[in-house]
Amino acid sequence: MSRWWIILIGIVLLPTLPAWHSRARVEDIKTRFQQRLIEFERTAERLELSYPLDTVNSRQSFLNARLAYKRIEWLVEGYDPVMARQINGPPVDEVEMEDQVLIEPQGFQVIESIIFPRLDTTRLDELQQECEQLTINAGLLRKHPWLNELKEVNFWDAMRLELARIATLGIIGYDSPTVQYSLPEAIASLEGCEDLLKEYEEVPDIQRLLAEIKQSLQSEFDDLDRSAFLTQRLRPLCKALEKYQQELGIKSLEDDGRFLMPTAWWIFDEQLFRPELYSPHPEWMATEERIALGQKLFSEPLLSGNGQRSCATCHQPGQAFTDGLPKSIAMGNHGSVPRNAPTLWNAALQATLFQDARSASLEMQIADVLRNPLEMDASLASAVDKLSKNKAYQEAFQKAYGELNPPQVMNALAAYLRSLERLNSRFDQYMRGNDAALNLEEKRGLNLFAGKAKCATCHFLPLTNSMLPPSYEHSDVEVLGVPANADLSNPRLDPDRGAGVIANFDVLRYAFKTPTLRNVEHTGPYMHNGVFQTLEEVVEFYDRGGGLGIGLNVPNQTLSPEPLHLSVHEKSDLVAFMKTLTDLP
Incomplete structure (x- = not known):
């Protein structure tokens, strides 16, 4: 073959080399991951064989199996979330509200609750069943074909989300509530991510950051400086990997x-969330005209039955969209509504609305409020009838929608509420690189919030509401055992059954949605019934272990009844941190 033919073939094949290298890398990544799957299955088998013969070895087998799972979590959570939930879901009964279906817990966290802190000999049959099922699930996971469909970009996206998972769940003890083995497991999660990076040329800065992160995680759970870990270790790594991904093309x-933007490498950055995705119809996306119309309707008394009340009556913009009352005044000034008025700031950054989580969209919530006799005592039909007689509203709806009907009234108000997104507090500034945004007291409070005080296991950072990161597809309700009175020495259980009224399951009795803590210093009184006037009172209630901790009969309480043992200074630091969640002007 002549030299010119060789050159010509080279010219033709040269553009295909990057794609060939990419395919080769992908196959190597899949092979490495398959080896991790086999490792996990073997550790699950050893765990099954270890019970209940030797408690010491059994506990170590459990920890080894968890570490093996954490090394594959980065892909399993993203591409087989149902199996991920079966293997490592929360250890409590949950209810799918829309379908009224009870989901019983299974997997690692159930096993953990049986064997730690000591073996519960009354649950040995359950333990055996859980270990057997874990082994079965590990085998199914290894045989599942989803891995074959993944491309190079899918692996990088999964690594991005795993780093967000470490930041928001991994270091706070979310899925290791009893044994608190979260930090070694976070190291294992990073090792899983490193399996991907091994297929690329080493970048010294990335290798250094990974080594520093793993070194800092070799700490006792309560001793980790989470504020420094997040801002000085994990954030630089996320930024470096974002840059490296771009350099690789x-x-x-x-x-x-997805609710979280696909370009979001550091989950605490600005403008990463997409609340419009919770809108029930794509054609109902917000526009400037719709937001302006919704803002006007928000303060419009015409929407109420007596023409004297508006949304702003109970959700006053000057009071962080609350009214400062334990419970809002009912229609016609006759008594009060059953619950405290929550803030509307960032209301769109959640998939369920109302304190009992009964509504799946802002539009549905608005319709519910309009027809509630204690709130607006009206209807969408009556609202449309009144608005259609007003020339200014006729023109505004025509401009924004081309028509004036009940769906447009709901959506205009919802568009305004979706515009009330603010994630610009001093806490946010700190997490985005401004170390001076928080003082030492507030940084200690952040460490407590995400560590010893366990606040972030329900108020997930960065949103501080109940939406589970980083997928933001699941929202929890919790049973706290909230009292009807503020005297914790002589408490009475609040009779409000919460979500238990919506779905008749024992696990939902007294259950309420976890609210956002954004702007919390301005949203008191606190809890669904407004029983606590100050944040200090709220912290004291949690420190004592909720309702069970203060002696109330709440057998289905999801909050741990164990005291937190916070010192006076720690309680002060925690409150100081929560006040940094107030948005800046």
């Missing part, structure tokens, strides 16, 4: 309809 995933 690996694009982010196309818009896949």
